[in-house]
Amino acid sequence: MWKTILRRVLLMIPQIIILSLFVFLMASAMPGDPFTGLITPDMDPATIERLREAAGLNNPWYIRYWDWIVNAIQGDFGKSFTYKIPVSEVIGQRVGNTIWLSIVSLVFTYLLAIPLGMFAGRYNGSWGDKAISFYNYFSFAIPTFVFALLLIWIFGFNLGWFPTRGTVQTGVAPGTFAYVWSRIYHLILPALSYALLATTSTIQYLRTGVIDAKQEDYVKTARSKGVPENKVYNKHIFRNSILPIASFIGYDITGLIGGSIFIERIFSxxxxxxxxxxxxxxxDYSVITALILLFGLTALFGTLLSDIIMSIVDPRIRIE
Structure with missing residues (x-):
């Protein structure tokens, strides 16, 4: 298994190179550059041209790509044109917030999806199953930004239960219990907004798995032996129905990191x-290329992580 993981990691190297080249070319093809916004009627064009020359924007694309990738391997993604500090420092200031938002969103997603999926599969055809199916259709159809704005309007402005922007209350001293609680409190509504829409596939996969597992011979055998119904579902059916979901956990974890764009924008x-x-x-090309490359890397590692999780959850499935 470890040899296979090492081989998979080595195979990811050419994928990363192709991804980095694609990201760089797409960013370079964008209209304008970081200095376009500085051009005004009273601005000397020669000054703007000197800035572009100093930044290396006038060099051929292959020279700029080579310089960028060599520095990126060393952890240097250049300097942000907007924030005037290294890109790694700009991302470092934000990555912790996104990771915590992703973790809380993932926890909410499975806390909601697993009970609903089990209930819908166990009582398929009931009114409860139909209500859950309607919720699935609704969460699948409504756009993320519309749903997030709806929750802000209801729970933020009308009821006033949750803050609607930021990560911590202004004036709270770092390191105190009030600071930690404020960080958690600010995470709840954006994480819940994401989780309520992310449960669709998990509920559907689990519901289908439970319905299929109910017809299997091992379930009929357990029931014939007098095993309690709750134990049949919690021990036998759930264990086998969870396998398709386990295969997507890696994708869910890494997808949350790059998929929180709308949520973070709406909630500031x-x-x-x-x-x-x-x-x-x-x-800001330096930040754009670094972020897209980071999102692509997380997607690649998510594939590997899903395979590892599957081999742990089901011993019958091994990466060969």
Missing amino acids: FPGMGRLFIDSLLAR
């Missing part, structure tokens, strides 16, 4: 998603 949450949108608007 200073994470990597909001940084990505702001960098696009500012044509």
